[in-house]
Amino acid sequence: MQTLYPNLILDALRNVRYPGTGKDIVESGMVEDDLRIDGNKVTFSLIFDKPTDPFIRSVVKAAETAILTFADPDIDIKGNIAVKTRQPLPEKPQNPLPGVRNIIGVSSGKGGVGKSTVAANLAVALARQGYKVGLLDADIFGPSVPKMFGLEEEQLYMRTDEATGRDLIIPAERYGVKVLSIGFMVERDSAVVWRGSMASNALRQLITEGDWGELDYFLIDMPPGTSDIHLTLVQTLALTGVVIVSTPQQVALADARKGISMFTGDKVAVPVLGIVENMAWFTPAAHPDERYYLFGHDGAVRLAEELEVPLLAQIPVVADICDRGDSGAPAALEDNAEGMAFAALAKAVVTVVDNRNATLPPTAKVEITRK
Secondary structure (H helix, E strand, O other), rough: OOOOHHHHHHHHHHEEEEEOOEEEOOOOOOOOOEEEEEEEEEEEEEEEOOOOOOOOOHHHHHHHHHHHHHHHOOOOOOOEEEEEEEEOOOOOOOOOOOOOOEEEEOOOOOOOHEEEEEEHHHHHHHOOOOOOEEEEEEEOOOOOHHHHHEEEEEEEEEEEOOOOOEEEEEOOOEEOOOOOOOOHHHOOOOOOOOHHHHHHHHHHHHHHOOOOOEEEEEEEEOOOOOHHHHHHHHOOOOOEEEEEEEEEEEEEHHHHHHHHHHHHHOOOOOEEEEEEEEEEEOOOOOOOOOOEEEOOOOOHHHHHHHOOOOOEEEEOHHHHHHHHHHOOOOHHHHHOOOHHHHHHHHHHHHHHHHHHHHHHOOOOHHHHHHO
16 A cells, blocks of 8 residues: 555545535635544545535545545545534524414314315415415325415425525415415325325425514414324424314214314313314305205304304305315405405404413423333
8 A cells, every 4th residue: 555645635535526616625625624644544524514515425425435546445534534514503493483473273183174275265364364374285195275376386496594594495475375385395296105204304394494484373284184294293383273174064073073182182282273164054156045054054063162162164165165276266365255254264263363372371392202
């Protein structure tokens, strides 16, 4: 083995180029002045601007290969290159949404009851009443919010927060509502087939790395039922409360009870702000004074009375609500009967949230302890 000296190592490293600039790492000043040679063992540090630099691993690997190729194949270098960064790794804030006043989950015990429709229209109705509103589509496996807001072709962009150095996802914005959804990150017609941990990590990223800013209300369209996603949400955020959506049908009400019991149990302890009875009745356009109870009569009304929680609204089955959701313009944008129904729901939510904040202590994030 030949005698090793610093310039031999540096000359070898000049063959490594940083992908971000195309310049070699020596010329770029990325090789720290701490190079040490002890027999055939070589150690030194590489300096990167950010701890989140995507090229760290590839550059370190390329540096190892260059030394073995251009200096000497017998050099002990693997695992001996340290990484330093000019910017420290930003600390994760205790509160990932410091600018948000109220965090409200919109949940249902089962799918198909119109939960996402209620969440989207509630967000728009709150925005029309002058509140700053964000909507997170946390229905990981069935994201429908992008379609309801006409944002299916939306591209997401990032910005770097100069104060913290964190890279943030800029939410899409429409109708005065900031929107993020996993639907922005997958192919439009592709199914989301992820393990629970992947889905939870993706959701956590949308929450903690979203550039939500100052909001009065941050609504979360939760997946139906009870799942790992719900646990991720209550572990990541201190929810102000949840709104439960159900139809009057007995099967839907039975599942709604299970969902409510999850939130009100000792381990989670998130207040239930109230119940929305969706698809409460059908009124034909030609007979506006008639009501047909397709899924039962006042089932959610009785459930609210039994559980002693407010009934926030009864939303009828109206074709216009569905059509406007499909067209990307929620019914809450209009001043007709359907729009007024969601406006009344928004006012009811504001009232119950104010009462909750005046009478109950802030909700704490759920801490899961492993034995």
